[in-house]
Amino acid sequence: MTAPTLTGAGSPTRKGPKFALIIPSTNTSVEREFHRLRPQDCSWHTGRIMINAVALDSADAFGRFRENLNAALPSALETVMTAQPDYVVMGMSAETFWGGVAGNAEFETRVRALTGLEVTTGATAAGRALQAFGAKKIGVVTPYQPVGDEQVVAYFTELGFEVAAIHGLKSASATSIADETPGAIRAAFLAVDGPDVDALIQCGTNLEAVAVAAELERELGKPVIAINVATVWHALRANGIDDRIVGHGSLLKRF
Structure with a gap:
């Protein structure tokens, strides 16, 4: 390393x-x-x-x-x-x-x-990072069930962001979040992207997304932010x- x-x-x-x-x-x-x-x-x-x-x-x-x-x-x-x-x-x-x-x-x-x-x-870090890029309309990736995704959408909406889409991977347990593959994480990011989306952000710290986000950011030409x-x-x-x-x-x- x-x-x-x-x-x-x-x-x-x-x-x-x-x-x-x-x-x-x-x-x-x-x-x-x-x-x-x-x-x-x-x-x-x-x-x-x-x-x-x-x-x-x-x-x-x-x-x-x-x-x-x-x-x-x-x-x-x-x-x-x-x-x-x-x-x-x-x-x-x-x-x-x-x-x-x-x-x-x-x-x-x-x-x-x-x-x-x-x-x-x-939560604070994610909001400040999106604000640093001047993002308005965002796509969100999480490992959560719908009950968790609802809280994430509500938080970002309250901060003034428009959540264009959210994709929860619905990981079955707190440990299995870490088993989600780079391919699944990449597909989730792409599922919430769109030409009018300013930035993509991932929540859920056990979802190992730093490398995938950095690669996609280069490809898409827009901020792709891993929460870690x-x-x-x-x-x-x-x-x-x-x-x-x-x-x-x-x-x-x-x-």
């Missing part, structure tokens, strides 16, 4: 922020993708949320997953805080879209209260880190 290509990168001797990276215990994609995107003077320190209810194959199952996640979140935060991080990054996104803009704000407030630190969520890229970008910029990281789409190298 090669390190990301940087411009404006800091000295190897300069110690950058320690990021607390919070993910569900079922997630096997975030750490792989985030470490590929890491400037050399920053570090990720993972706190895993213990997930017992892994099924996502119905609205009821999705609800049980969310209840499990919210109940176990404080323990994951407590554990990772022993590393004395400087900032919290949520490597999970479904819960941050729930309840629209107010729901995401409440989630952020809860994390701040538990840690005393500022936080980047997937958006989340890293938002966290770095919020901490004054302006390194341009190339090879993973235009967001991290342009803004």
Whole structure:
């Protein structure tokens, strides 16, 4: 594995922020993708949320997953805080879209209260990334069931975006999200594209979409944003880190 290509990168001797990276215990994609995107003077320190209810194959199952996640979140935060991080990054996104803009704000407030630190969520990062490109009409890809897709559409609509189409892959469990193939992810992106769509965005952090999104962006000539890229970008910029990281789409190298 090669390190990301940087411009404006800091000295190897300069110690950058320690990021607390919070993910569900079922997630096997975030750490792989985030470490590929890491400037050399920053570090990720993972706190895993213990997930017992892994099924996502119905609205009821999705609800049980969310209840499990919210109940176990404080323990994951407590554990990772022993590393004395400087900032919290949520490597999970479904819960941050729930309840629209107010729901995401409440989630952020809860994390701040538990840690005393500022936080980047997937929902905030996705919205800011689309705004950075000036997008108005978007296509959205998720691994979710319709109950999750409804929350995502409501969130983006509340931010002022027109959601032209959304394609949920309906992954059966929190673990099986990571089993979705690059071909399936590519097809999902193409299914929500159109000549009048300004940008494509993917939600669901366990859906390993960074490479597919970067390739499609070059082919389509429009922003194609993987949520893990958006989340890293938002966290770095919020901490004054302006390194341009190339090879993973235009967001991290342009803004």
